[in-house]
Amino acid sequence: MTELPGDLLYTDEHEWLRQEEDGSVTIGITDHAQAALGDLVYVELPDVGEEVDAGGEMAVVESVKAASDVYAPIAGEILEVNEDLADDPETINSDPYGDGWIVRMQPSDDLDEDALMTPDAYQQFLDELED
Numbered sequence: 719m720t721e722l723p724g725d726l727l728y729t730d731e732h733e734w735l736r737q738e739e740d741g742s743v744t745i746g747i748t749d750h751a752q753a754a755l756g757d758l759v760y761v762e763l764p765d766v767g768e769e770v771d772a773g774g775e776m777a778v779v780e781s782v783k784a785a786s787d788v789y790a791p792i793a794g795e796i797l798e799v800n801e802d803l804a805d806d807p808e809t810i811n812s813d814p815y816g817d818g819w820i821v822r823m824q825p826s827d828d829l830d831e832d833a834l835m836t837p838d839a840y841q842q843f844l845d846e847l848e849d
Contacts, residue, residue: 721749723815727831728840729791734815737829738822742797746819747779747788747810750844755781758807763799764821770796777820779810788820792829798822 726734732751736744752758762778770776776790799821803809810818835843 722837722841724837726815726837727829727834728837728843729789729834730843731789731791733788733791735791735829735834742822742824743792743794743829744819744822745776745791746814748840749814751786752811752814752818755779755786756783757781758810761803761807761810761820763801763803764796766796766799768796770794770823779807790823791834792823793826794823795826796821797824 722728723734726736728734728748732748732754734746734748738744758779758781760778760780762780764770764776770790770793772790772793774790775787776796777788779786779788800809800817800819802817803820810820812818
């Protein structure tokens, strides 16, 4: 069983979201996603100021196994990208919920928490995938 931080929300595309005090949202990929991808070797980040649609491609992570799109779980504007990932993409492997964050966004609307999963719901989702 994966350890899931309790202050995050999750998607069925294996992204996590953390609502920040200023109303922005930090987004990354889950431990499950990074483990499935394997050792990451490259991360393609969006441009700061870019508007993304919910469900739209936001970034690309490449591992020794495959390249995978990271989808925006919400619509909004990219406020900040994790520049450190350009030199150290493997940070996502070692610390997916901390230093391995990918972007910080300003949501276009309030978070629709009904469309996202709590840690318990995400764990159940993962358990069902393994069945």
